[in-house]
Amino acid sequence: VHSKSTVPHFYLTVDCEIDELLKIQEQLNQRMEKDKLSVNDFVIRACALALMEVPEGNLCWHGDGMIRKYKTADISIAVALDEGLITPIIRHAEQKGLVEISSEMRDLASRARGGKLLPAEFQGGSFSISNLGMFGIKQFDAVINEPQGAILAVGAGEQRPVAKKNEVAIATVMSCTYVSYTH
DSSP: OHHHHHSOEEEEEEEEEOHHHHHHHHHHHHHOSSSOOOHHHHHHHHHHHHHHHOGGGSEEEOSTTOEEEOSSOOEEEOEEETTEEEOOEETTGGGOOHHHHHHHHHHHHHHHHTTOOOGGGTSOOSEEEEEOGGGTOOOOOOOOOTTBSEEEEEEEEEEEEEEETTEEEEEEEEEEEEEEEOO
16 A cells, blocks of 8 residues: 555556467476476566666665665565465576576465465565466556565466568467556
8 A cells, every 4th residue: 555655656568479488488398397487487587687687677765765776686476375465585586597486486486375484585575576367367557565666567478469560460468567666
């Protein structure tokens, strides 16, 4: 409530064609014996790299206009629980590959659902991702987790008509909305 009522937000939505990503995911998963990669693992990795490239998106607000810029991508991932939402953190995500991110995320989500996370595993973080695609949600505006400065809302990948070379084609498209405080 505080986040939405005290600071102006801005919203940027982009539609991402993910057919190539899905092909790469399938190829990588065919090589893996267990624990397959998810689209969310790719999103986490992409966000981590983007935060290193654009450090202005990797900050937190700490009262009275104080801003803290982070040098690492500590990405909070929204996990739904019966009691509400918890955001376990993939720390130093920019230093991790897809398999490590995937494994760590599965472990954190499992322990979150079992109520076994330590406070250091869900408190803090420099940026959040909320993915409702698995529930068929096409697009949404997530709420920023204070004191973080931004969150990415990820929708479902779905078949949609797109224009390619002056022709209408079908592509798998995923809508992503970046929500940030105005500054």
